[in-house]
Amino acid sequence: MAILEKVDKLHQAIAWQGDIPITNRYTAGVAGERFLREIKDHARILGTRCPDCDLVYVPAALFCERCFAQLDEWLEVSSQGRVFTFTVLFRDLEDRPLDPPAVLAYVKLNGSNGGLVHYLGEVEPDQVFIGLEVEAVFKEASEREGSILDIRYFRPLKR
Amino acid sequence: MMTAQIKEFPGVGLRESDFEQRKVLYTEWVPNARYAWDAGVAIGRYLAELKEGRLIGVRCRHCRRTVIPPRVFCEWCFRPMDEWVPLPDTGTVNTFSLCYVTWDMRRLTEPEIPAVIDIDGTHPPVGILHLLGEVEPQAVQIGMRVQAVWKPPEERTGSILDIRYFRPVREG
Amino acid sequence: MGMRKVAVVGAGMTKFVRRALETGKELAFEAAKMALDSCELTLQQVDCVVHGTAPDAFDGVHMKGEYLADGSGAWRKPYTRCYVGGGTGVFAPIHGWYHVASGLFDICLVVCEEKMSSCQPHPQGAFLTIFDHTTERPLGPNLLWIFALEMNRYMHTYGLSKRDIALVSVKNKRNAADHPCSLLGDREITVEDVLNSEVLAWPVQRLDVSPVTDGAVAVVLAAEHVARRITDKPVWIEGVGWNLDTTYWTNRDLCYPRYVENAARMAYEMAGISEPRKQIHIAEPYDPFDYKELHHLEGLLLFDRGKAPEATALGITQRDGDLPVCPSGGLLGVGNPIAAAGLMKVAELFWQLRGEAGARQVPGQPRRGVAQAWGDLMQVGTVIVMGV
Numbered sequence: 001m002a003i004l005e006k007v008d009k010l011h012q013a014i015a016w017q018g019d020i021p022i023t024n025r026y027t028a029g030v031a032g033e034r035f036l037r038e039i040k041d042h043a044r045i046l047g048t049r050c051p052d053c054d055l056v057y058v059p060a061a062l063f064c065e066r067c068f069a070q071l072d073e074w075l076e077v078s079s080q081g082r083v084f085t086f087t088v089l090f091r092d093l094e095d096r097p098l099d100p101p102a103v104l105a106y107v108k109l110n111g112s113n114g115g116l117v118h119y120l121g122e123v124e125p126d127q128v129f130i131g132l133e134v135e136a137v138f139k140e141a142s143e144r145e146g147s148i149l150d151i152r153y154f155r156p157l158k159r
Numbered sequence: 160m161m162t163a164q165i166k167e168f169p170g171v172g173l174r175e176s177d178f179e180q181r182k183v184l185y186t187e188w189v190p191n192a193r194y195a196w197d198a199g200v201a202i203g204r205y206l207a208e209l210k211e212g213r214l215i216g217v218r219c220r221h222c223r224r225t226v227i228p229p230r231v232f233c234e235w236c237f238r239p240m241d242e243w244v245p246l247p248d249t250g251t252v253n254t255f256s257l258c259y260v261t262w263d264m265r266r267l268t269e270p271e272i273p274a275v276i277d278i279d280g281t282h283p284p285v286g287i288l289h290l291l292g293e294v295e296p297q298a299v300q301i302g303m304r305v306q307a308v309w310k311p312p313e314e315r316t317g318s319i320l321d322i323r324y325f326r327p328v329r330e331g
Numbered sequence: 332m333g334m335r336k337v338a339v340v341g342a343g344m345t346k347f348v349r350r351a352l353e354t355g356k357e358l359a360f361e362a363a364k365m366a367l368d369s370c371e372l373t374l375q376q377v378d379c380v381v382h383g384t385a386p387d388a389f390d391g392v393h394m395k396g397e398y399l400a401d402g403s404g405a406w407r408k409p410y411t412r413c414y415v416g417g418g419t420g421v422f423a424p425i426h427g428w429y430h431v432a433s434g435l436f437d438i439c440l441v442v443c444e445e446k447m448s449s450c451q452p453h454p455q456g457a458f459l460t461i462f463d464h465t466t467e468r469p470l471g472p473n474l475l476w477i478f479a480l481e482m483n484r485y486m487h488t489y490g491l492s493k494r495d496i497a498l499v500s501v502k503n504k505r506n507a508a509d510h511p512c513s514l515l516g517d518r519e520i521t522v523e524d525v526l527n528s529e530v531l532a533w534p535v536q537r538l539d540v541s542p543v544t545d546g547a548v549a550v551v552l553a554a555e556h557v558a559r560r561i562t563d564k565p566v567w568i569e570g571v572g573w574n575l576d577t578t579y580w581t582n583r584d585l586c587y588p589r590y591v592e593n594a595a596r597m598a599y600e601m602a603g604i605s606e607p608r609k610q611i612h613i614a615e616p617y618d619p620f621d622y623k624e625l626h627h628l629e630g631l632l633l634f635d636r637g638k639a640p641e642a643t644a645l646g647i648t649q650r651d652g653d654l655p656v657c658p659s660g661g662l663l664g665v666g667n668p669i670a671a672a673g674l675m676k677v678a679e680l681f682w683q684l685r686g687e688a689g690a691r692q693v694p695g696q697p698r699r700g701v702a703q704a705w706g707d708l709m710q711v712g713t714v715i716v717m718g719v
């Protein structure tokens with residue numbers, strides 16, 4: 001028997017099919033719980049500030065990754081910001097065409113050192129540019145459930 | 160700093176009801192993790208033999224051992240294992256369990272009986288994992304002689320399940 | 332061998348809980364922060380970070396080491412994750428040890444985290460894939476099978492009863508009642524409770540098994556010249572060892588963990604230990620199941636083969652016995668967040684050897700201990716010897 005035997009017909013390759021039968025359940029965590037509840041209850045985005053490093057974390061974090069301080073200074077940051085970078089998606093996870101294409105962006109929020117990855121809405125893909133000023137569009141209070149999807153999308157700021 | 164001096168360690172335990180009643184925020188995700196695991200060279204041959212109703216092992220001439228399941232190299236001396244050895248479908252129960260739960264912890268009324276069965280003709284004796292059948296759970300013993308119960312040829316697909324289970328060898 | 336002496340100088344841990352509110356990052360942070368605070372170091376003073384955590388599938392986070400990096404204090408530092416299954420918790424400090432012993436770094440933060448409750452309906456869904464996909468998994472196995480088969484073989488080989496083995500569970504759950512972080516400490520538990528608990532996969536019953544757990548543990552390692560400045564009570568890592576047996580577990584002698592013996596011999600030789608039974612004063616062997624503690628005590632050469640149960644029955648392994656075993660309460664009592672559970676044993680030796688274990692303190696000023704973990708495909712032994 002050779003170590004490498006050539007498979008020249010597909011049916012010669014025997015494979016056992018299976019899966020890993022699990023469902024993951026992620027808690028929002030200590031900081032995430034407060035961050036998401038504020039979006040749900042008040043449509044407000046919170047950050048936490050590290051006084052030593054002078055950084056405002058969004059999404060709010062329990063600790064400063066740079067100096068390891070526990071963060072207890074919570075503050076509201078703006079729900080407006082700028083597109084830091086973006087991409088236009090033409091296919092979904094199963095490789096099916098997306099029509100219309102979706103625009104995904106990293107939005108840096110004003111008054112913070114962080115931001116959110118989210119969809120852009122009410123805008124044509126070819127109108128999007130880096131630096132575009134945008135604002136969060138929240139779902140109605142009755143529809144919000146403490147999820148990042150309580151923000152429907154970000155849309156260009158209307159002047 | 161002594162642990163004895165720490166009044167309250169961090170960590171907040173939750174109850175299952177906290178999730179059911181949505182007292183905490185959480186998200187769920189089902190990974191779409193589907194696989195097709197190739198049998199490979201040695202196990203491919205093993206499965207082909209199972210389809211014919213036979214067990215087969217391999218021998219390492221250098222280490223003077225015959226093992227099952229077959230493999231293309233000897234993990235002891237790292238030489239190719241290139242001598243196929245037909246083996247009988249009988250063996251000895253090396254160890255067993257009476258299992259009353261499924262992997263997701265549902266109760267079974269009748270236990271499954273997984274066992275490691277040392278296959279006759281291996282040297283030194285080595286086993287494979289399979290199930291025992293046609294035996295009262297309380298009657299199973301380590302050292303019990305067993306033989307394979309095969310599916311009929313037309314139902315065999317080239318799988319470890321071509322052996323339904325092993326059952327006690329009947330005297331006479 | 333031209334290696335530098337390395338000491339453990341700090342330790343910290345979270346409570347071990349069934350389902351944590353905290354994210355994995357937050358658990359890691361809490362433990363790591365406590366470890367640094369315990370020896371009055373800042374994150375800036377840490378040269379490198381080592382993380383240990385079990386399969387990604389438990390937390391449901393692929394590239395889990397990377398995900399946990401910020402909570403482990405790894406921001407812009409040399410950082411690695413190591414993984415040898417259940418053996419990870421003792422291997423992670425070994426991994427940190429060679430970073431420092433080699434002279435590459437002076438201070439290494441070692442963090443282990445596990446959040447098994449993320450894995451629904453049961454972490455066994457992820458464990459299933461340790462069985463060979465083609466020759467074993469079609470049989471519909473569950474993880475308990477392997478332990479049940481090994482335990483039965485162990486009992487058969489040495490003529491042991493369930494009662495002999497249940498004593499371990501009782502001892503560890505009672506010890507854990509003194510551990511402020513324990514999930515299953517129980518001062519009142521009896522052998523009858525264990526023997527009457529639900530049969531899962533005979534001979535394994537509910538109280539023979541450690542629970543699914545969330546938690547994190549961290550320790551700080553330092554080179555000798557730094558360690559002596561940080562603390563006047565460094566606990567030295569005197570020897571380390573690790574070893575793997577064949578992947579073909581059904582081809583192995585299941586009644587004796589030879590790979591643990593090989594790992595122990597490696598660690599003892601490095602530590603200059605020729606008579607472990609005299610020179611080891613505390614043992615923290617890996618006890619995810621009660622028989623495993625016995626199995627591992629024999630592999631660690633602390634008792635003759637098949638004789639650890641007798642020693643347990645005689646009280647030798649009690650906290651006030653001649654060789655205290657799992658004075659922490661072990662995985663059976665404190666809980667089993669896989670990688671964190673192994674590192675908890677190293678933290679326990681640190682506290683015990685410094686005389687800081689409070690209600691759990693082993694009497695008689697113990698001077699040397701051994702911690703051990705086990706895992707991968709039921710075939711790895713990881714061993715660390717620590718002394719003052």
